[in-house]
Amino acid sequence: MQPFQYVRPASTLDVLASLRSAAGGGQRPDTAFLAGGTTLMDLMKLGVMQPARLIDLTALANDHGRIRLGSKHLLLGAFAKMADAAAHPDVRKHYPVVAQSLSLAASAQLRNMASLGGNVLQRTRCAYFRDPSWAACNKRTPGSGCAAAAGANRQHAVLGTSEQCIAAYPGDFAQALLALDASVSLLGPKGPRTLLFRELHRLPQDTPHRETRLQEGEIITGFLLPVAPWTHRSLYVKIRDRQSYEFAVASAAVALDLDGLRVRQARIALGGVASVPWRADEAEDLLRGKILDAGLAAQAARLAFSKAVAQSHNAFKIRVGQAAVVRALMQAARMEVDHG
Amino acid sequence: MAIKQNAGGQVTRRRFIVGSAQGGAVALMSSRAGQAQANPVVPTSMTEQPGAAVAMTLHVNGRKQLLQADPRASLLDALRESLGLTGAKKGCDHGQCGACTVLVDGRRELSCLNLALAAQGREVVTIEGLAAPDGSLHPVQQAFIDHDAFQCGYCTPGQILSAVGCIQEGHATTAEDVRETMSGNLCRCAAYPNIVAAVLQAREKMGA
Numbered sequence: 001m002q003p004f005q006y007v008r009p010a011s012t013l014d015v016l017a018s019l020r021s022a023a024g025g026g027q028r029p030d031t032a033f034l035a036g037g038t039t040l041m042d043l044m045k046l047g048v049m050q051p052a053r054l055i056d057l058t059a060l061a062n063d064h065g066r067i068r069l070g071s072k073h074l075l076l077g078a079f080a081k082m083a084d085a086a087a088h089p090d091v092r093k094h095y096p097v098v099a100q101s102l103s104l105a106a107s108a109q110l111r112n113m114a115s116l117g118g119n120v121l122q123r124t125r126c127a128y129f130r131d132p133s134w135a136a137c138n139k140r141t142p143g144s145g146c147a148a149a150a151g152a153n154r155q156h157a158v159l160g161t162s163e164q165c166i167a168a169y170p171g172d173f174a175q176a177l178l179a180l181d182a183s184v185s186l187l188g189p190k191g192p193r194t195l196l197f198r199e200l201h202r203l204p205q206d207t208p209h210r211e212t213r214l215q216e217g218e219i220i221t222g223f224l225l226p227v228a229p230w231t232h233r234s235l236y237v238k239i240r241d242r243q244s245y246e247f248a249v250a251s252a253a254v255a256l257d258l259d260g261l262r263v264r265q266a267r268i269a270l271g272g273v274a275s276v277p278w279r280a281d282e283a284e285d286l287l288r289g290k291i292l293d294a295g296l297a298a299q300a301a302r303l304a305f306s307k308a309v310a311q312s313h314n315a316f317k318i319r320v321g322q323a324a325v326v327r328a329l330m331q332a333a334r335m336e337v338d339h340g
Numbered sequence: 341m342a343i344k345q346n347a348g349g350q351v352t353r354r355r356f357i358v359g360s361a362q363g364g365a366v367a368l369m370s371s372r373a374g375q376a377q378a379n380p381v382v383p384t385s386m387t388e389q390p391g392a393a394v395a396m397t398l399h400v401n402g403r404k405q406l407l408q409a410d411p412r413a414s415l416l417d418a419l420r421e422s423l424g425l426t427g428a429k430k431g432c433d434h435g436q437c438g439a440c441t442v443l444v445d446g447r448r449e450l451s452c453l454n455l456a457l458a459a460q461g462r463e464v465v466t467i468e469g470l471a472a473p474d475g476s477l478h479p480v481q482q483a484f485i486d487h488d489a490f491q492c493g494y495c496t497p498g499q500i501l502s503a504v505g506c507i508q509e510g511h512a513t514t515a516e517d518v519r520e521t522m523s524g525n526l527c528r529c530a531a532y533p534n535i536v537a538a539v540l541q542a543r544e545k546m547g548a
Contacts (some may be wrong), residue, residue: 041453107524244523
């Protein structure tokens with residue numbers, strides 16, 4: 001691991017000062033922020049991330065670690081741990097897709113450590129990105145090429161890829177946030193601002209090393225999830241190579257607002273299959289106003305993957321992804337929902 | 341440096357080797373937490389030069405431990421290399437196997453992905469600190485013996501601490517539940533059925 005300077009600001013004010021210094025232009029040391037550390041420590045040991053300075057954000061954990069249900073929003077503090085959000089009674093009761101996406105991710109130990117903010121920023125599991133002995137990775141070393149394109153790409157994306165990068169976004173929680181139209185609260189050198197969650201991640205296109213729209217020195221402080229009729233009838237289906245402690249081959253976060261069996265609104269976000277957390281807008285449009293049955297669900301699932309581009313080893317992901325969508329829609333339709 | 345003795349005053353083989361390996365390499369002081377000088381829990385701190393060894397204070401098994409370590413040291417490295425607590429094992433060192441599981445502030449975490457510097461001010465319990473002061477085993481330790489829940493034993497300290505966390509979280513009600521929430525602890529000997537039985541027995545004993 002490359003040596004680094006460790007900074008632990010004692011207060012929110014000190015953190016702000018360090019955010020400003022992190023955005024200090026050309027002379028600024030390459031800075032990384034430490035919250036739960038589960039991605040950062042791993043990638044620093046691998047030599048994939050080599051920050052010259054580490055800013056420990058523990059001082060923000062109290063102010064930005066709360067979970068609170070208000071009249072308009074559920075607030076999830078970015079420093080809340082995955083395990084605590086997954087176990088929170090309001091989250092479990094009113095936002096089941098959020099609780100499920102978190103409890104089906106990682107292991108119990110990791111869920112006790114990892115923060116919600118860090119979770120949505122986790123890096124891809126592409127083996128070529130994670131192993132610097134492969135020279136070609138545009139995400140790790142811009143302009144170096146993509147070893148995965150002609151390599152082992154079974155786990156890679158089929159949606160949102162570019163010639164420069166076919167890595168899949170690995171997380172689960174992000175799909176729940178995306179499906180529920182969450183917004184994300186940020187704090188940076190210029191103060192706080194809010195972004196729609198769907199704008200947080202960038203498609204790889206020609207710059208796969210730029211993964212988000214966070215600015216220099218900007219951090220996530222929380223997530224706001226609207227109170228809405230579809231949050232109760234929501235769930236997360238995750239299909240993986242083993243039953244537990246594994247990333248998704250394909251997953252679907254679904255939220256439905258039904259009038260009997262007629263769909264008022266459907267929300268579908270896909271995981272494991274795309275470069276970024278992926279909203280299936282066209283499939284949602286197809287469902288609106290129609291009676292939901294297995295045939296319609298299958299039609300929506302096909303539409304969700306109509307623009308998919310398979311790599312040499314992952315064509316199966318299209319069928320698995322479609323199965324995840326159908327399963328999620330039909331299970332959500334059958335849910336017993338208590339709006340209390 | 342002083343080599344710790346067991347209850348009978350006998351120097352054990354492991355303690356001799358560990359003690360010798362540390363001799364001179366690490367400035368190690370320990371005192372009862374209650375007697376130690378009050379130390380602010382969250383100092384504004386900054387390491388002077390990247391890479392230079394720094395002083396840090398860890399709270400491990402009820403004791404305050406002052407040590408010098410590389411700022412890059414994980415909590416696992418600090419426990420094993422600086423404090424001689426070799427119970428937590430370095431399996432994968434990347435948060436994938438669970439062999440380094442310890443309790444931090446009462447919850448199971450992976451010591452390999454915790455930065456030692458950042459673990460200051462937090463209460464760490466390792467397998468060495470799990471038994472009662474009189475030496476009587478923790479119910480989970482006893483259950484692992486009763487059910488022969490290990491073969492080579494390498495993953496066992498992590499399994500046991502993970503099981504303690506699992507039971508305290510209320511996640512050990514059924515065998516299925518135990519398998520799911522213990523999935524972060526791999527056992528290459530595949531002692532899984534016995535581990536599940538041990539966790540269920542311990543949960544009953546602990547009344548959780």
